[in-house]
Amino acid sequence: MQRTVYFISDSTGITAETIGNSILAQFEGMHFDKHRLPFIDNVHKAENAALRIKTHYARTGEKPIVVNTMADRALCDIVASSGALMLDVFAPFIGPLEEELGAKRSGAVNRSHGLVDFDKYEARINATNYALAHDDGIDVDYSQADLILVGVSRSGKTPTCLYMALHYGVCAANYPLTDEDLEKLELPARLRPWKDRLYGLTIDAARLAQIREQRRPGSRYATLKQCRWELEQADRLMRQANLPCLNTTHVSIEEIASKIFDRFGIERTMF
């Protein structure tokens, strides 16, 4: 069974999409055809959106679902005239909050992903530059690192570091364990001074072989045998060094980041 869902916002639509996806994920076995309609901030655009939704409804006979974060009631009413099921993300919470805070919400368009605070922007850009400069053991001066991810090649270190930088302004470096490190079975000398900031990533051997095969088809690097050996040695090394460690095989980047922050007690909020 399939339903069409529209994420509608007067700004980027990220909030509508994030909560919408979370709610829809709770209905297993349903398929949702999702569309984002951002920057719906005037009557003309709202009317176009309503027309599009209404046309789809008329064609399919299935009531579309709208996840809405527009602040302006008039625009909401226009979209609602399409006949869709309207899920208004903010409506249920504004009343209780106004009462508790003794303050009225400001009528402004929702700009939580639009406003730019230069200091915060700089924190995320600087952290992103840090992650790029300290990726894959390029620059091994770790004195500014909030944390350092350790693992074999393609265990998920780089995307995790970039995600933590872009979203939390966390300076995360990563160090790929080399064959030499893995043979010696000891923490590389350059990592030892920063033992408290190290976190290990591992992954199932079959999955690693699959990822590496995509990258370098037919290489020794991508064989199951090589992947197994590297992962077993890495596992030993991390246990000996007593590093916290996470298997990333079935874990999203977001969840890896959250678990690492949780372990280090990093409570920085998102941008």
Add this chain to the structure above:
Amino acid sequence: MQRTVYFISDSTGITAETIGNSILAQFEGMHFDKHRLPFIDNVHKAENAALRIKTHYARTGEKPIVVNTMADRALCDIVASSGALMLDVFAPFIGPLEEELGAKRSGAVNRSHGLVDFDKYEARINATNYALAHDDGIDVDYSQADLILVGVSRSGKTPTCLYMALHYGVCAANYPLTDEDLEKLELPARLRPWKDRLYGLTIDAARLAQIREQRRPGSRYATLKQCRWELEQADRLMRQANLPCLNTTHVSIEEIASKIFDRFGIERTMF
């Protein structure tokens, strides 16, 4: 006036934090002290969270606010016993959706940022690798690019490309306009075959000088004069080539990405 807010989740807490930030941003002039409590998925952790919130309430006398995405009612009740104002993110929407879809929500813990679909994971990792390989004109084979950002150094190209890759699996390359390009005032030959995929980023000169000064203090590169010249030439070049263009000075990375997708009609949903 300050209030303490807890984002509580049985998973990463990203949904709670995203919608929580969006709601709180509508109360201008208030200061919120925000804390993330992720992975609250058993009675013990819920009791600890409740104790922490209750203790804070008793100490300050200000009712704390909880933005909650836990699915398990028993855990919600434990946290609610802290006396906080509970804003349950999913509760208002599940009923209407169950009725419309004729299906019950699954009781499972909220895993919208935890589930891993290997194909989707690969799309975001491949796009991230693409962005890294095609950053700053390193690899100029743009045949696989969904889009190519063009602009002077430090106009916001790299973080935008990484964001679009990590969140939408969009393959975005970026090309920094060199002094030579800017003197010639014509689109570099390597960009010409891909004119339909080009998008220009610009920025205010004073802001660019500030960003560059941070990166290379005292350099000619960071002078207001040099920034002005580059931006004026880039502006001319983009207008002559008829490129769509966005000034990034007051715009967040999320909003830049949304506007670009909107322009190119890219409707890919987030991960």
